[in-house]
Amino acid sequence: MAENLIKPENLVYDKTKVLTDRVLHYCPGCGHSTTHRMLAEAIDELGIQGETIGIAPVGCSVLAYYYFDVDMTEAAHGRAPAVATGIKRVLPDKYVFTYQGDGDLAAIGTAETIHACNRGENFLIVFINNGIYGMTGGQMAPTTLENMKSTTSPRGRDVKTMGSPLKISELVASLPGTYYVARHSVHTPANARKTKRAFKKALEYQKEKKGTCLIEVVSNCPSNWKMTPIESNKWMEENMFPFYSLGDIKAPK
Amino acid sequence: MKELRLMKGNEALAEAAIRAGADAYFGYPITPQSEIIEYLMAQNTEERTGMAVLQAESEIAAINMVYGAAGCGKKAITSSSSPGISLKQEGLSYIAGAELPCVVVNITRGGPGLGTIQPSQSDYFQAVKGGGHGDYKLIVLAPATVQETVDYVKLAFDLAFKYRNPVMILSDGIIGQMMEKVELFEQIPRSDKEYDWATLGKKPGKDHVIITSLQLQPEEQEKVNLRLQEKYREVEKNEVRYEAYNTEDAEYMFVAYGSCGRITQKAMEMAREKGYKAGLIRPQTLYPFPVEIINKVAGQVKRILTVEMNTGQMVEDVRLAVGGKIPVDYYGRFGGMIPSPDEILNAFEQKGG
Amino acid sequence: MAKKGDVVIQTERCKGCEICLSACPQNVLAMSDKVNSKGYRYAVKVNSACTGCTNCAVVCPDGVITVYREK
Structure with missing residues (x-):
């Protein structure tokens, strides 16, 4: 009988200890939450919780430092790669990651992102791309798709006046400083597991001081896309993935 | 070594x-x-x-x-x-x-x-x-x-x-x-x-360290403030630090800091040679500002002249320190111009010593 | 024959996003009729077909599902 199975020796999946017990503030179905757990599990499985320092951004994940049970610093908007550089230059043997959304990383922090990647700073950049500013209430992001509606592109993003969606991963992949750049998602079990594997690879490369690793997670924003979580994941598959295709963008041979 | x-x-x-x-x-x-x-x-x-x-x-x-x-x-x-x-x-x-x-x-x-x-x-x-x-x-x-x-x-x-x-x-x-x-x-x-x-x-057994300046609860932010x-x-x-020159017998006081403090020191010495009992306070910390000494000399001297390479900024803090006891004047050059001891002395005399 | 599994759901932490439902290959999960104290309908187990594959738990944004599987 099923009840008999619930005992410690049969446990096959439980929340990782690298996440705290705080209830995540993210909206129902948000990819931030799953991405947090995949990154935390990667840190857990590599046994590097005590050697990892994270940097939280400004945006929906501004409070990421409450959830990752590792030492964390909260950066100013867009400045996480500079903060990470400062940490890594004085503590070169620690594992350092930044966790940033599309506004933080690809708009206000573009210079910091590009130059950290160009220097080949040995840290992991986790980039959540949901094509919208979530925390401030659904404004256009640098990654908002063409014709996609937001509160600041209410008739859809007009690329003639608002610019085109920015493929930051392809951009940084062209720099010699980056070692591993990949785009994933966390909306299905298989995709989430792939994302975790990518995080683990990136952290292992960091140990070997191979250069900057950037893992983009194409994600949903049910609240600001104004859909249910299930609808948002379907919309993401149909609209985001054709433009932001999943897979390795730059991977070591 | x-x-x-x-x-x-x-x-x-x-x-x-x-x-x-x-x-x-x-x-x-x-x-x-x-x-x-x-x-x-x-x-x-x-x-x-x-x-x-x-x-x-x-x-x-x-x-x-x-x-x-x-x-x-x-x-x-x-x-x-x-x-x-x-x-x-x-x-x-x-x-x-x-x-x-x-x-x-x-x-x-x-x-x-x-x-x-x-x-x-x-x-x-x-x-x-x-x-x-x-x-x-x-x-x-x-x-x-x-x-x-x-x-x-x-x-x-x-x-x-x-x-x-x-x-x-x-x-x-x-x-x-x-x-x-x-x-x-x-x-x-x-x-x-x-x-x-x-x-x-x-560290094992310790809470994780969080470095942040974000406090979403106003009660918490007020505590930080x-x-x-x-x-x-x-x-x-x-931590107040300053150098004071000729404060013992001074009837006139200069206040100037940094490079301008050195130039003003020369002007103060020239004023002394002309018979003015002039002194100088040179703040070495601008925050914290040497409020106490300036307030003290304000009870002794006739006027204070601040000399600055700006259009008059530190003079406001000197006036706050003086609390209206005596006149506080300002002389300065700016835009990259550096005042000479002669022109400082001239300004000092024009403002009534 | 597939191994037997079981899940424990922290219903108070569930936000009712329903992503676990579509991730379960055995259709073990459904949404409750009741709501938790936050007002969310939560995931519940509706049959004993669970194989302990962990798919639901992996994809649950809020990590509210613990999975057990017979050894």
């Missing part, structure tokens, strides 16, 4: 940073202070002491690198000049809010805007009143000589760690660019002290 050298101000400052045991310098070139990063790079600090030196992509990145390194409990320093210091204000506000130690050097030039590359003291307000957003203060040291520049680098790190607060060395293009004899202090070894507030990796204010009161009580 202590040693005497003839050095340019900016290079002496850079040498002092190495000797103070700094762990990291992050900066971006701007006149008139680029010699600082050039000197550090030429010194190959990675080999000499293990100090990291990095040319950042911007002033904004540089101050945020300082924020990251400071959060690890390391001695981090950056330098710039006025327009670049404006760019650093965001980062300084975060560093002050997160209560981290660091040293920031401003080799001031004239403004506003791109201004001029000539020396100025026009960043006084920005330096002593906070500079960025929110209620915070920097501790501000104002050297008048290359020697003081060197000594203040060490002092700045000491104060930064004592109070976990950013410290600014507010200098200018005169002191940065001139050569003087300087006695260098002995190399202080880089520290491997692990502070419990620093992000070094979570109160704690900061308490710290600033301590700083005001303990």
Whole structure:
């Protein structure tokens, strides 16, 4: 009988200890939450919780430092790669990651992102791309798709006046400083597991001081896309993935 | 070993940073202070002491690198000049809010805007009143000589760690660019002290360290503000530094700081030669400001003249210190112009001695 | 024959996003009729076909599902 199975020796999946017990503030179905757990599990499985320092951004994940049970610093908007550089230059043997959304990383922090990647700073950049500013209430992001509606592109993003969606991963992949750049998602079990594997690879490369690793997670924003979580994941598959295709963008041979 | 050298101000400052045991310098070139990063790079600090030196992509990145390194409990320093210091204000506000130690050097030039590359003291307000957003203060040291520049680098790190607060060395293009004899202090070894507030990796059995300046609850933010204010009161009580000349018999008092303080000292001596019983107070800390001594001499002298290389900024703090007891006048040159002792003396006499 | 599994759902932490439902290959999960104290309908187990594959738990944004599997 099923009840008999619930005992410690049969446990096959439980929340990782690298996440705290705080209830995540993210909206129902948000990819931030799953991405947090995949990154935390990667840190857990590599046994590097005590050697990892994270940097939280400004945006929906501004409070990421409450959830990752590792030492964390909260950066100013867009400045996480500079903060990470400062940490890594004085503590070169620690594992350092930044966790940033599309506004933080690809708009206000573009210079910091590009130059950290160009220097080949040995840290992991986790980039959540949901094509919208979530925390401030659904404004256009640098990654908002063409014709996609937001509160600041209410008739859809007009690329003639608002610019085109920015493929930051392809951009940084062209720099010699980056070692591993990949785009994933966390909306299905298989995709989430792939994302975790990518995080683990990136952290292992960091140990070997191979250069900057950037893992983009194409994600949903049910609240600001104004859909249910299930609808948002379907919309993401149909609209985001054709433009932001999943897979390795730059991977070591 | 202590040693005497003839050095340019900016290079002496850079040498002092190495000797103070700094762990990291992050900066971006701007006149008139680029010699600082050039000197550090030429010194190959990675080999000499293990100090990291990095040319950042911007002033904004540089101050945020300082924020990251400071959060690890390391001695981090950056330098710039006025327009670049404006760019650093965001980062300084975060560093002050997160209560981290660091040293920031401003080799001031004239403004506003791109201004001029000539020396100025026009960043006084920005330096002593906070500079960025929110209620915070920097501790501000104002050297008048290359020697003081060197000594203040060490002092700045000491104060930064004592109070976990950013410290600014507010200098200018005169002191940065001139050569003087300087006695260098002995190399202080880089520290491997692990502070419990620093992000070094979570220790077993301990809570993870969070460095942040975000408090979503207003009650919590008010507590942070109160704690900061308490710290600033301590700083005001303990850290006021100034030099006073001829205060015993003075009937007239000059107040001037930094390079302008030296020029004014000459003007004060010339006034003495002409029979005026003149004195000088040269603040060495601009925050905390030497309020007490200025208030005290205001009960003794007839008038005070502040001399500044700006359009009249410190004069406001002197007037606050004097509390209306006596007239406080201002004389200054600005836009990169440097007043001569003669014209200061002339201004002094024109304002009625 | 597939191994037997079981899940424990922290219903108070569930936000009712329903992503676990579509991830379960055995259709073990459904949404409750009741709501938790936050007002969310939560995931519940409706049959004993669970194989302990962990798919639901991996994809649950809020990490509210613990999975057991017979050894």
